[in-house]
Amino acid sequence: xxxxxxxxxxxxxxxxxxxxxxxxxxxxxxxxxxxxxxxxxxxxxxxxxxxxxxxxxxxxxxxxxxxxxxxxxxxxxxxxxxxxxxxxxxxxxxxxxxxxxxxxxxxxxxxxxxxxxxxxxxxxxxxxxxxxxxxxxxxxxxx
Numbered sequence: 614x615x616x617x618x619x620x621x622x623x624x625x626x627x628x629x630x631x632x633x634x635x636x637x638x639x640x641x642x643x644x645x646x647x648x649x650x651x652x653x654x655x656x657x658x659x660x661x662x663x664x665x666x667x668x669x670x671x672x673x674x675x676x677x678x679x680x681x682x683x684x685x686x687x688x689x690x691x692x693x694x695x696x697x698x699x700x701x702x703x704x705x706x707x708x709x710x711x712x713x714x715x716x717x718x719x720x721x722x723x724x725x726x727x728x729x730x731x732x733x734x735x736x737x738x739x740x741x742x743x744x745x746x747x748x749x750x751x752x753x754x755x756x
């Protein structure tokens with residue numbers, strides 16, 4: 614039996630089906646524990662504002678769809694980067710169908726560790742999701 618601590622994870626995903634897929638993957642995982650899942654960036658923000666102190670509530674890994682806001686002009690990368698600017702320490706795995714090369718370079722200028730990308734496509738497997746999540750978290754804690 615494995616008694617190693619599990620990595621806490623929260624999911625922000627506005628697509629109900631894909632959020633259900635991610636939730637199921639993390640719930641079945643032996644490496645992660647899903648502590649909360651949100652249908653929008655705004656829902657996450659409301660829950661965050663209700664926490665005091667926020668760092669006690671925050672997960673070790675936040676998995677977020679880049680375009681999970683109810684406002685199509687708002688993307689979550691800036692919001693998440695601002696949370697890290699405030700001193701919260703967590704890894705961030707962004708989920709999207711777009712390419713992230715340049716955006717990750719920008720994010721890593723302020724906070725070099727703990728950023729990852731998972732590209733949505735028809736061949737996305739449970740193993741690929743878990744591998745990306747674990748590697749993103751490992752990047753944050755790597756010395």
